[in-house]
Amino acid sequence: GGLWAATDGGLGFFDGQRWVVYSFEEGLDSASVTALALTSQYLLVGTSYSGVDGGGLLRFDGQTWEPAPDFPSAQSDEQPDLLSYNVQIILPVITAEAATVLWVGTANGLGYYDGQAWTRYTVEQGLPNNNVRALTVDDNGDLLVGTDGGAARFNGESFEAFEQTLDRPINGIAQDANGDYWFSGSGGVARYNPAAADWQVCSADSGDLPVYEISSAWRDPDSGT
Numbered sequence: 001g002g003l004w005a006a007t008d009g010g011l012g013f014f015d016g017q018r019w020v021v022y023s024f025e026e027g028l029d030s031a032s033v034t035a036l037a038l039t040s041q042y043l044l045v046g047t048s049y050s051g052v053d054g055g056g057l058l059r060f061d062g063q064t065w066e067p068a069p070d071f072p073s074a075q076s077d078e079q080p081d082l083l084s085y086n087v088q089i090i091l092p093v094i095t096a097e098a099a100t101v102l103w104v105g106t107a108n109g110l111g112y113y114d115g116q117a118w119t120r121y122t123v124e125q126g127l128p129n130n131n132v133r134a135l136t137v138d139d140n141g142d143l144l145v146g147t148d149g150g151a152a153r154f155n156g157e158s159f160e161a162f163e164q165t166l167d168r169p170i171n172g173i174a175q176d177a178n179g180d181y182w183f184s185g186s187g188g189v190a191r192y193n194p195a196a197a198d199w200q201v202c203s204a205d206s207g208d209l210p211v212y213e214i215s216s217a218w219r220d221p222d223s224g225t
Contacts, residue, residue, distance in 0.1 A: 004043065006033040011045060027065025029055040037090035039100050044068070046087030046104070051075070056085035057104060072118050076108040083120055084108035091135040093143075103143065105132030110145060126159030128152055128166055134216075136173045144181070146170030151183050164199050165190065172216030177223070184214035 005012035010023035011033045023031050028047060035046030042059040050056055053075075057068040073085040084107035091103040104111040110121040110132045122130050127147055134146030143154040150166040151173060152159035165183055172184040181192045188203030202208035 004036055006036050006045075008032045011036075022060075022065075028058060029067070035087050035090045035105075037092050039092045041100075044090050044092070044102070046090050048086040048088075048107075050085050052085060053079075054085075056083075056087040056106065057090070068113075070118060071104075072111070072120065073106065080108065081120075082108070083111045083118075088131075088133055089135050091137070091143075093137055103135050105135055105145070107131050110135075121159065125157075126152060126161065128159075128161050133169070133171050134173045136175070138175045138181070139179065144173050146173050146183065146185065162192065164192070171214065172218070174217040174219045176219055182217045184217040186213055188212070189214050189217060 002016065003014040005014070008031070010021045010031045011028060013020045013022070022028055028045065029050035029052050030047035032048045033045060034048045037044040042061055045058045045060065047056050047058070054067060054071050054073055056073045057071045058065055059068055073083045076084045086107040087104060088107065089105040093101050093103065095101060099115060101115065102113040104113070109130050110127065112119045112121065121127060127145065128151070129147035129149030131148040132145060133148065136144050138144060145152050145154065145159065148169045150161055150168055151170045152161045168185055168187055170183050170185040174182045176182065179194065181194070183190045183192070188201060188209050191200045204210065204212045
């Protein structure tokens, strides 16, 4: 019933009457909180600039903070084969077997946790760019990823890029009630109708939007738009 807020000065929690701020003293590895997600067991918190190998992803059970087990992260310049400890988005997904798996987007690849081990996905597996900013699961159960170099869909083994989005930073992805995808980012918002293979771009250049940079796109649960 409360509200969590990720900020660059710690993690805030509002219980309806007052704010509590969590930071280093409570167990966070950085005051720069950049991602939040909730599972049935934990609040998951992503941070940036921790400077700690294995840092960037923590979990909170209501009483205790602890690092996510075996999170394979480090400073990208020093260990480029690992995920970055700068976490930008967290997406828990409930499988058909009622298990919770995690997708974690970082500044150096996409991490997948099946409950026992981590797998790292990069441009070698088809991502347009290793800087992952957006994650969503569509109505078919497919994972879509937005990166600094475009968007892609996961086919179960690798990623297939949406060619029209390549070289464009993607900040958000949403699917509306008609099944159309909306990609927001630098330059505006692009709508893709998969049934007709039709693309439409709304931007500041075309006069459809008042600004150039669009940070996110969301589906209205009531209207579906």
